[in-house]
Amino acid sequence: MTATVVSTVIKDExxxxxxxxxxxxxxxVSGDVDMGAPGPLLGDLRPGDVVTVTLWQDYAVAVTKDGRSQETADTPLGEPQLVTAVGSALLSVxxxxxxxxxxxxxxxxRYGQRGLPRLLVVHGKVAFGAMLCAVPAMIVGDLAGVPLQAVVWLALLPVVWWFVRRREIRGRGRHAAPALQDR
Structure with a gap:
């Protein structure tokens, strides 16, 4: 859609x-549009300029004039990665x-008589680790896209499982040694 520039505000304090x-x-398209940065187009716009505004689901996502374009702060870039990271974390939980x-x-x-098994604690630690894996996967997703983000998250899960199991085995060995010495 086309619109006319009424004014611009550039305050970088x-x-x-x-x-x-x-x-x-x-x-x-009427009203104020947050451009997020002064360039590459905002600094060159003057009152009376005719611009083309690209809309996506009722949001102005880009402003274009004479073949030059600038994305607005409403551009949904990065949102798929965040949604995927949150979904990965929630899936783990x-x-x-x-x-x-x-x-x-x-x-x-059985658990009422003996107590909860240690395995539930181990799986809880793995679930927490899987949640944390969503963060580096999201960073990769920002650089390479959501499919690679999902692959990185899935690839990190066995590493978390191995790390938690290794620490669990070491922990049992440490706690078992004093018990053997007391005999």
Missing amino acids: VTYEEFSVRLRGPRE GAFTAYAGGRVVTGAR
Whole structure:
């Protein structure tokens, strides 16, 4: 959609930044648009300039004039990576909760007498590690895209499992040694 530039605001101070353009045009594009940065286009816009505004789901995502374009702060770039990271973390928690809940329900009588098995703690640590793996995977996703992000997250899961199991085995060995010495 086309619109006319009414004014621009470029304030780049230490404590306050504002980079916006006020547009007049059809209802969908009229008003202030946060440009997020002064360039490559905002600094060259003048009142009266006619620009093309690219809309995506009622958001102005880019402003273009004479073949030069600038994305706005409403551009949804990066959101798929964040959604994938949050989904990965929630999947870890959900899978662990379903597993632990199922184990507790099926063995309630036995666990009531003996206590919860150590394996649930181990799986809880693995689930927490899987949640943490979503962060480096999201960083990779920002650079290379969501499919590679998912691959990195899935590739890190066996590493977390190995690391937690290794620490668990070492921990048992450390705690078992004093018990043997007391005999």
